[in-house]
Amino acid sequence: MPVLLYAVGAILVVAGPVLVVSGRVGRTQVQRELSDQHIVFPPADDLPAGLNRYGGVQVTTGAQARAYSEIIGQHVAAATKGRTYAQITEEWQAGGRTDERLGKLRETAFMGNSLRGALLGAYQAWQVTALVAGLGALFTAIGVVFVALGATWPL
Numbered sequence: 001m002p003v004l005l006y007a008v009g010a011i012l013v014v015a016g017p018v019l020v021v022s023g024r025v026g027r028t029q030v031q032r033e034l035s036d037q038h039i040v041f042p043p044a045d046d047l048p049a050g051l052n053r054y055g056g057v058q059v060t061t062g063a064q065a066r067a068y069s070e071i072i073g074q075h076v077a078a079a080t081k082g083r084t085y086a087q088i089t090e091e092w093q094a095g096g097r098t099d100e101r102l103g104k105l106r107e108t109a110f111m112g113n114s115l116r117g118a119l120l121g122a123y124q125a126w127q128v129t130a131l132v133a134g135l136g137a138l139f140t141a142i143g144v145v146f147v148a149l150g151a152t153w154p155l
Helices: 002-036 062-080 085-094 100-152
Strands: none
Touching (some): 002 062, 002 100, 062 100, 085 100
């Protein structure tokens, strides 16, 4: 039994830091990608309640990306009067694809939802990096405990 505890403990002690580093590298990549986009929140006075703390701040974190996606979602909903891209497209197609106003509204809905989706993807990636790093720390701790148990296990 001590050999098994040692073996599993050693594997976890090695795997844990690898996961922590992988999580940190992933987070740095997400942060770099967000920074490279130069997305900046409008002034605090122009933001919805609850988001005014982000006024004038550049989007560089997952939480900020999610908050900015909420703003985009609100703007798209206002522009489309709450209709989805699919609903607008259906209306545009039913009208013979000739209504220029609906065509432009369709483009607005598509672009807004695409940007929103990209920002939400960054938020999700940010969350996954935290999970990976956290699991790495947990694996390391469990590995140390297993190695210690293996050392004290009666033969």
